[in-house]
Amino acid sequence: MGDVTILKIGNNIIVPIQTELHDNAARELQTEILRRIERTGVKGLLIDVSAVNIVDSFLGRLLVETAKMVRLMGTETVLVGMKKEVVLTLIQLGLKMQDLHTALNIEDGLALLETMVSNRFLQGRSHAKFKTE
Amino acid sequence: MPNSRQNSESFEIMISNFEDIILARQKVKFLMGEMCFSLLAQTRIVTAVSELARNMVTHAGQGKMTLFQVDGKRKTRGLKCIFEDKGPGIQNIDEAMQEGFSTANSLGLGLGGAKKLCNEFKIESVPGKGTSISIIEWL
Amino acid sequence: MKALNKEVSLLLSKHREKIFELWNKQLILRARSLVEAVGIDETKQMTLDILGHFINVMPDQDDQANDSYQKVLKILAAMSRKMTLQNITPSETAIFVFSMKNSIFPVLQDEFDEKKLADAIMAVNQLIDLLGINTFETYLESREEIINEQQQAFKEVSVPVVKVWDRIIMIPLIGMLDSERTQMMMEILLEALENSQSKVAILDISGIPVVDTLVARHLITAASAAQLMGAECIITGVRARIAQTLVQLGVDLGGVVTRTTMADGLQLALELTDQQMH
Numbered sequence: 001m002g003d004v005t006i007l008k009i010g011n012n013i014i015v016p017i018q019t020e021l022h023d024n025a026a027r028e029l030q031t032e033i034l035r036r037i038e039r040t041g042v043k044g045l046l047i048d049v050s051a052v053n054i055v056d057s058f059l060g061r062l063l064v065e066t067a068k069m070v071r072l073m074g075t076e077t078v079l080v081g082m083k084k085e086v087v088l089t090l091i092q093l094g095l096k097m098q099d100l101h102t103a104l105n106i107e108d109g110l111a112l113l114e115t116m117v118s119n120r121f122l123q124g125r126s127h128a129k130f131k132t133e
Numbered sequence: 134m135p136n137s138r139q140n141s142e143s144f145e146i147m148i149s150n151f152e153d154i155i156l157a158r159q160k161v162k163f164l165m166g167e168m169c170f171s172l173l174a175q176t177r178i179v180t181a182v183s184e185l186a187r188n189m190v191t192h193a194g195q196g197k198m199t200l201f202q203v204d205g206k207r208k209t210r211g212l213k214c215i216f217e218d219k220g221p222g223i224q225n226i227d228e229a230m231q232e233g234f235s236t237a238n239s240l241g242l243g244l245g246g247a248k249k250l251c252n253e254f255k256i257e258s259v260p261g262k263g264t265s266i267s268i269i270e271w272l
Numbered sequence: 273m274k275a276l277n278k279e280v281s282l283l284l285s286k287h288r289e290k291i292f293e294l295w296n297k298q299l300i301l302r303a304r305s306l307v308e309a310v311g312i313d314e315t316k317q318m319t320l321d322i323l324g325h326f327i328n329v330m331p332d333q334d335d336q337a338n339d340s341y342q343k344v345l346k347i348l349a350a351m352s353r354k355m356t357l358q359n360i361t362p363s364e365t366a367i368f369v370f371s372m373k374n375s376i377f378p379v380l381q382d383e384f385d386e387k388k389l390a391d392a393i394m395a396v397n398q399l400i401d402l403l404g405i406n407t408f409e410t411y412l413e414s415r416e417e418i419i420n421e422q423q424q425a426f427k428e429v430s431v432p433v434v435k436v437w438d439r440i441i442m443i444p445l446i447g448m449l450d451s452e453r454t455q456m457m458m459e460i461l462l463e464a465l466e467n468s469q470s471k472v473a474i475l476d477i478s479g480i481p482v483v484d485t486l487v488a489r490h491l492i493t494a495a496s497a498a499q500l501m502g503a504e505c506i507i508t509g510v511r512a513r514i515a516q517t518l519v520q521l522g523v524d525l526g527g528v529v530t531r532t533t534m535a536d537g538l539q540l541a542l543e544l545t546d547q548q549m550h
Contacts, residue, residue: 022154
């Protein structure tokens, strides 16, 4: 349940998912994240899934929806560290997660968040990674 | 016996809530690890199991998962998982297998998605009686 | 039946030498390259062993758990595996087993009256056929194994991953891109991304002769896999012809960035990773 830590570092919230979440726990985590953003007003959310072995259609959809909700609140989301087996499975499953921004690791993820947040007003929702100086 | 080629003990897990789905996943992963399936195959099948187990919980309330090893042609071994419930059953299987079909406000990737993730997939359903889905992954 | 089988077995034992000679003569005549591949002395030893076990099996030929029966199968399996490796034709491998009949029947003919002969031939026939089938199965199995190994080896060499710059990898795609190869290419691509923590993957399609809707779909799949991992994917090698076909076919590459030349692709990759060529 409350096993997942939500860390606030600077202007970002970092959520490392370390356990296998069952459906209700995942829903609770979503609510918890949204509440924290409401309370703290951070501009970036980073979800680390490098310890997650299984992302099925439920969890996949929940992650995409969380990012959408968070964006409505004026915050950007980056998902980092997805395992290659998980990626291949999601692709085979046919789950579309295109709207979700991703990075290889936390470091890259934080850098991406920074550019996304600072370019938000200039570029709207176009791909922040393809900014030209 | 549901399958004459069964060659080892079988495991039964009752699934009636979301925590049970996690337990079912862990059991399947453990067995596949013991049988030396690749990490990718483990991930694919455990994901399929997750979809099918959830399907049982949402549509039938509860059901049973049975796991056992099977022998195939030419010395291959496989893992078979059977999901049985006594729920309302499926009226139109073809329709239910289609991508995007959903009666429970999910993505509708459940059945069709699970089928794409495993080597063999068989579904039988009698409306009003229940549903039985079996999947096999070969080593 | 049992009594007859015992009788046959005794008879074979008595004429072991003669059958052995006949069989080897047959082999040299009809399966020369097999004998050459195995070696004359070894062939002799093998036929002698098989014959010995065969005589032991004969009395109760239906008992497949029989020790001698298993031994015959083992020898034949080893032989047949060797034949596959040395590219001996399946018919010669089959002749090896079936020519045993031609060496046994004359002996039976000399010793038995007509009524007994028919039954005896039937029994011997049945057993040898069974052995033949088993030999053939092994032959096919080892052939399949070889093909699998070759396919595996081919797979490994057919998708090379090139590290072109710091945190930039490139995969040149060559030949047909069907769904099986796409699957394999994606596995290799994602593994390389994970191991090297590369930020950009360039897929170069210069070596793909025809890019149709299906190939385009495979490319999009691969690109979205790379994106899910957190990397960017650039497709290079999009020549005029390809651009034309894609648009005419109404294929939407779904936001995947494409370039014509590898150089342009690399330039873009460097920009994406905040690097410069020195």
